Amino acid sequence: xxxxxFTTRQGTVLLGVIAAIIAAIALIVYLNNYRxxxxxxxxxVLVATKTIPQGMSGDVLAKSTxxxxxxxxxxxxxxxxxxxxxxxLTGKVxxxxxxxxxxxxEAQFGAASGVQYQLKPNERAVVVDLGSPQSVGxxxxxxxxxxxxxxxxxxxxxxxxxPIAKLLFxxxxxxxxxxxxxxxxxxxxxxxxxxxxxxxxxxxWLALRPTIGTKTKPPVIGSVTGG
Numbered sequence: 001x002x003x004x005x006f007t008t009r010q011g012t013v014l015l016g017v018i019a020a021i022i023a024a025i026a027l028i029v030y031l032n033n034y035r036x037x038x039x040x041x042x043x044x045v046l047v048a049t050k051t052i053p054q055g056m057s058g059d060v061l062a063k064s065t066x067x068x069x070x071x072x073x074x075x076x077x078x079x080x081x082x083x084x085x086x087x088x089l090t091g092k093v094x095x096x097x098x099x100x101x102x103x104x105x106e107a108q109f110g111a112a113s114g115v116q117y118q119l120k121p122n123e124r125a126v127v128v129d130l131g132s133p134q135s136v137g138x139x140x141x142x143x144x145x146x147x148x149x150x151x152x153x154x155x156x157x158x159x160x161x162x163p164i165a166k167l168l169f170x171x172x173x174x175x176x177x178x179x180x181x182x183x184x185x186x187x188x189x190x191x192x193x194x195x196x197x198x199x200x201x202x203x204x205w206l207a208l209r210p211t212i213g214t215k216t217k218p219p220v221i222g223s224v225t226g227g
Contacts, residue, residue: 044071051100055094089104095110122188124189125175126183169191172184172186
């Protein structure tokens with residue numbers, strides 16, 4: 001029967017069809033293998049998991065993974081300028097509101113230029129108005145670190161009023177200086193309130209710290225500097 005299959009017209013046609021099917025299957029397998037070999041792997045891209053408000057600090061965002069996740073996106077779906085490393089956000093802010101499930105791109109972030117972008121969520125900027133001696137003769141500038149002293153008066157055991165100097169806070173960071181106004185970075189809202197209270201009721205003096213080599217110590221409470 002096999003010899004008739006090769007000698008009859010129908011047999012020849014059937015063999016041709018079988019050969020064509022085998023060739024088609026081989027071609028499909030080859031194309032699939034080729035496509036898999038040339039398709040680039042998915043890319044890890046930062047994708048928003050919740051709304052990112054306009055003006056949000058990139059420094060804060062980079063440290064708070066509650067706002068984004070790293071998602072594997074097919075290479076042909078990755079947007080131009082898509083951010084793959086959170087460190088790219090350092091020193092930048094969101095230029096507009098970013099919706100959830102959006103890929104984060106470099107075009108959505110720009111340079112941070114305001115004091116508010118240098119603050120962590122619990123920090124506050126406080127401005128104190130100082131004279132020249134109180135601000136170390138104008139030698140304090142943005143980026144300086146200072147100790148904050150307050151001078152007031154207290155009553156001694158003999159009932160005599162005398163001046164007192166207190167070290168209120170150490171190693172405060174100076175965000176900026178504008179004339180006699182010095183902007184300090186308070187670590188907490190409570191600390192900001194204490195600075196405001198001191199500037200309202202006492203005299204504030206700043207002591208400039210060296211850039212290296214100093215450590216904070218327990219604050220001096222009620223040091224009497226005069227009698």
